[in-house]
Amino acid sequence: MKRIAALILLACFAAKARAFEPFVISGIRVDGLQRIAPGTVFSYLPVDKGETLTPQRAKETIKALFATGFFSDIALDRQGDVLVVQVVERPTIARIDIRGNKDIKTDELMSGLKQIGLSEGDTFDRLALDRVQQELTHQYYNRGKYNVSITPHVTRLDRNRVAIDIDIREGKAARIQEINLVGNHVYSSAQIRSDWESGTPSWNSWYTNNDQYSREKLSGDLDRLQNYYLDRGYANFQISSAQVTISPNKENMYIAANMIEGHLYKVSSVKLLGKLVLPEDALMRLVLLKPGETFSRAKAEYTSKAITALLANVGYAFAKVTPVPKLDKENHTVALTFFIEPGQRVYVRRIIFVGNTSTEDLVLRREMRQFEGGWYSQAAIDRSKIRLQRLGFFSKVTITNERVPGSTDQVDLKVKVKEEPSGALQFGLGYAQVTGIIGSVSVSERNFMGTGKQISAQVQQSSYLKSYVFSYLDPYFTQSGISLGYNLSYTVLNQGQANIASYLYNTKAFSTYIGIPISETDTINLGLGLSSNVINTYQGLTPQSLIDYQNQIGHKTIHAWTSSISYAHDTRNQYFTPSRGGLQYISAEIAMPGSTVEYYKLSAQSSNYFPLPADFVLGLNGSVGYGGTYGKDSNLAFPFWQNYYAGGVTDVRGYQDNTLGPKEFVPGYTTGQPIGGAFKVRGAVNLFLPLPFLKDSNTARVAVFYDTGNVFSTYSQFHWGGLASSVGIGLQWRAPIGPIDISYAFPVHYSPADAPFISHLQFTFGSAF
Template sequence: MKRIAALILLASLSTGAFALEPFVVSDIRIEGLNRISAGTVFNYLQINKGDRLTTEEAQQAIRALYGTKFFSDVELERDGSILVIKVVERPSIAKLSIRGNSDIKTDDLKKGLKDIGLSEGETFDRLALDRVQQELIRQYYNRGKYNVSVSPHVTTLDRNRVSIDIEIREGKVAKIKEVNIVGNTAFTDKEIEQNFESGTTNWLSWYSKNDQYSQDKLSGDLKKLQSYYMDRGYADFGVDSTQVTIAPDKRAMYIAADVVQGDIYHISGTHLLGQLILPEDTLRKLVFVKDGDLFNRRAIEATSDSIKALLANIGYAFAKVNSVPKLDKQNKTVDVTWYIQPGPRVYVRRVIFQGNTRTEDDVLRREMRQLEGSWYSQAAIDRSKIRLQQLGYFKTVTIDKQTVPGSDDEVDLTAKVEEQSAGSLTFGVGYSQYSGIILSSSVSQNNFLGTGDHFTIGAQRSDYLTSINAGYYNPYLTENGIGIGYNATYSKADYSSLGSQYASYSNSTKSFSSTLGVPITDFDRLSGSLGISSTKINTYSGYTPQVLVDYINALGHETVHTWTGSLSWVHDTRNSYWAPTHGGQLTAGVNVALPGSTVQYWTLNAEANHYWPLWKGFVLYLDGKVGYGDTYGNQKYANTTTDYTPASGGNSQIGYKAGQTIAFPFWMNFYAGGVTDLRGFQDNTLGPRACAGYDTTSSNGKPIVPQANGYCPGSTYTYAQPIGGAFKVLGTAELYLPLPFLKDINTARVSLFMDVGQAYQNVQHFSASQLDASAGVSLHWQAPIGPLIISLGFPFRTQAADRQYEERIQFTFGSQF
């Protein structure tokens, strides 16, 4: 019997190193298998019965079996004409545990280990474990932890199994103690390092992690350093060398970079060469440097990008514009030439949509501004992407171009979308000492059955309010974007149970309206609507503010019928529906109670907001709103029986005088305060207030006038009741913060906010001194339970009568589908 040593074969020794007499294999017997099947061995062996086995073939067979990594030892023996294969299986991993890690999650580590074959149930390979150890150390080095230790412990178990325990001691992060740029004399260290991601510890380091060393961050900082100089005239600036030193205790890092500033250069000439396609005068308008200017690499690159973008908008999708600066070191000047290679002019053959499993293709196609069969336009493609994002149906939108095989003047566009919940099933549960438990629910779908139509139905129930509403809107009744919608509501409210939180009266309203929307431009839309409503109002003597009682008495009946007409305009340049980062929205709308209505009035609502992307993911948002209402025609209500003498107390008093016209309907008044309005204050509690009843101590029966703090002496209620006003202003400044652990801003956004606003009796009563203001932090989170908004507001400017309505924490949540 002859044995072929596996280790000798693996070492690939020459055939003469041992003797093997070739023989014909009559049978194959495998010994030593436990978990591995014989079929697996035969699949790798490639030796069959009847084959003539030589030394070279035996070597190949052993290499193949070792290459499976299933076996720790392989031997071939000959028993007559029978080939005997003896194997020793590698142990299987029965248990894999990791402990001591905090910077890297265990699940993430195990996923990475599984990718290289180290996981429970797999065959154990000692070499793989060594590679894992080195990889883990490398990952911690990238996080600035240079004194990390990774100690794998392998325990042998019965039935040829092992247990692996990886112990990690992460240690402390090595902090950057010094960044030294050697050779810079033109600028201060603070100037050139202001945009560095690497730096010494400061008060924001806990957030920015700038004091943690990373090779990638350092490379990026050196590029920023080069750009800083080259954008300020130093055309031959260079980084000569960099040194990174770590302290013996591996807790401190020292970074030094030697730079060569060079000299300041000026532009001596600019040239456009190649196939210009367009008149040179047209392209010259896109050249952002001129003779005599300081050399500026950013402006030179911006010129290349602008010319390329212009050519891309007229069909040259693959245009190249290369800038070539030529330095004259003697005269310290630079001559810049842009070489233009437009390539073939292409048109779009097809537009393909991917990822829209619920949404119909037509819904996406009608938003596309790049049409099939027309010349390629990058501007139209960019606008198409924004319009798709503004729908709110998609989490991400990308539009890629692909050349058509066999054609150099055709491309196909593929719009890839990732759908997200466009509908919501929202439940609200709240409690207050005034209104008790508040339950609300609504079902809305902005993409009804994938058609792009909007549908909503909602209901709310509390101790004082019952309301139901339903609406439907088709934004594309016609192909050119004319939309039509319908809305119906019913509400019944009895505010008398809320004490002095709201004006004490009850009403019930039924309404129906129809809306027609017409696109004016790609950014502008006009909408008009007609509707009818009926409102029945009940007041309570001694409990309802007297000014409201007098108003209803003057009307002569409690039911108000209204024919309404409205016209609104929207200008929308936002880049996204859910989480915009730039662009804004302008809206203005007029609502009129038409002639024939019980009360003829009009209201104006206008809003302007904008988003500005700032440094490193910060986004500034500013918003301003105004609402105003008044009556028109000959309708007048002259209060000749009572005298509401103004008293000190700002917006806490009404200030109506005897004989003054009181015409604007109080149930249409504007209010301020709430989680979506003026945060830090309860909903609809800010604005004018009035007391209930008359002053019984007065000989002429004057109504009770609230004091400055809202107190109503002798009234049924201790404090004045909010009744709203015909004029309202609101301003918001919000700073959205980047979350380093969250890449997708559509999932969550955190902001710092400041709200300022108030409601007034009318525009003549406006006073900036009466504005309330709050500041705080807000979280918008697409949580598993649905959209969640939490605001923590701190009023820092409050009228005396408004302090009782302060509310620090406000939230709302729902569930999406």
């Protein structure tokens, strides 16, 4: 067909040019232009003034102008010795509208149209419109939608323009009804297909869409089939054929894959060849395959990556390590050779930051563990990326290297970040029958004016609470990374309206602390604080044990000056939604001698995250807290105003805030008042689920959880049967209006005294800026 079209086009050229007798061109005029400038046409003309126009040159002229794609018709004429070029411009595309697409986003479809030469503002070509149908149909076929119907419409507009409307009827995706594996004897079909994306209809297909046919998914599954055997020693495994059959109604798919398993191969020898820039013993320690072991391509590739990573850590940024297996088909053995090409050792010339419109370069640069002028180190770059991610200022961090033009031993690092709101403006509004409306507002900025400093202020106001809190933290008070922070607060609180025993608590406090980094992942914090507390208890409202305690110490005003020390070990890979690593934290606080009551508090917590197959993440969290008295007050119980409490959306979910643990009845009340305790334990198991409709798992994630914990009067009162627990589902969402945390929990084990405080649906939210 192409050859016939070319012959017809050449015939047209000949017809439009044969009337010319050769003449010398004294001038050139272009007629028929509407949008295109004459200069553009002249730039494409192969002839010029002063040249003799022959029939052959006329043909070349017409062919050159047609090749531009700007014109639907071209003719050459002569007025005297002036060459007249008469053209008819193709119309331009004023707009393209796509309707009916649900499975493929409009942006993706528009990008595909642009690649085949059809986009708004371009010259309209009817042939390109035909290619559109083919391309879009192909895209839907790849997604298993064989009933798709694509109908383009072209509407003529004024000023030689057209509008293109593309109507799409996607139809239903073809479903896989059967998958047959033929030729497998060593492993069952169920074993082989355990990690396949394609599957037959099952109870969870509505969620996973595993039974929806896709050419890409099947291609990936066939690769998994081959890897399954190659990773288990079957080095000459082959897929002899794969067939896909579709039903006449184009809704059901049947897949068959034929294989030849081959023989099990053992490793006969392992060698390293090439330029060994490091001692051979150091490299051989990274080899996972030893002579006599079953061959595994996965282990060979892991070894290759490990050696490459080691070389990258000492400056060989572009090292290549290629595993070359040599099969002995008679003895069923593999001689494995790793060919090492380290390339040129390079150092980093410059580090360039991109995307930090609000955050100063200094804030990013001080987190970098790869330095300018130093040898390239992949380990240092990976660590730098994690530190930047854990700042919480960026939703995405990518680091790439680029060779310096004209140099063989230098690279530049480009650190590209995508900033996200680092501040939060939170409003709280609640209502209770006793207290009425409760309002609060807090402002916090973790990246104040792009400096990385943290500032927050909070004001809460209701009929039972007045609270004013201000805090400041400079994470780099010194260049070595020592941090300095302050907290200042004033609170007047009727504890009885906060699900705590009824007493009035008035406190003024100031504290300061410094953080000292001792390694990449470890920090020690030291703090000093002063506080003055006025506690008012009321006969007939306050539990008697609290009144007795206050009478025992003989003071309403409680003074304390405290010192604290804590240690944190942080290996999380993300700030908001970690998927690996953990945070371990232990702390000790002591009210120093001279305080009204001499007490101490010890606490520890651990959060760990483990990536699982299919993008699942397991989160294990636990904490414990213990308090007591010492010195002159060692005969006293732990002060009740320092007690631990449990329950709430950020604690043991499914129970109202602070309501778990010891309670004391006051005459005239039907429920006990929570009084807290000196010992607390809490644990949680979260299984974070991948959301198939969400590409960025850092934005939102859902978890099914099991929470357990409680508060006890003292450690001696602790017993496993006293722990309350719940199960449920939760959503963490970094929404445009701010972070949202929602949970729906079902308490499964609790004491009768906790029953009045069950709360299934709980949430917190705030607005980000």
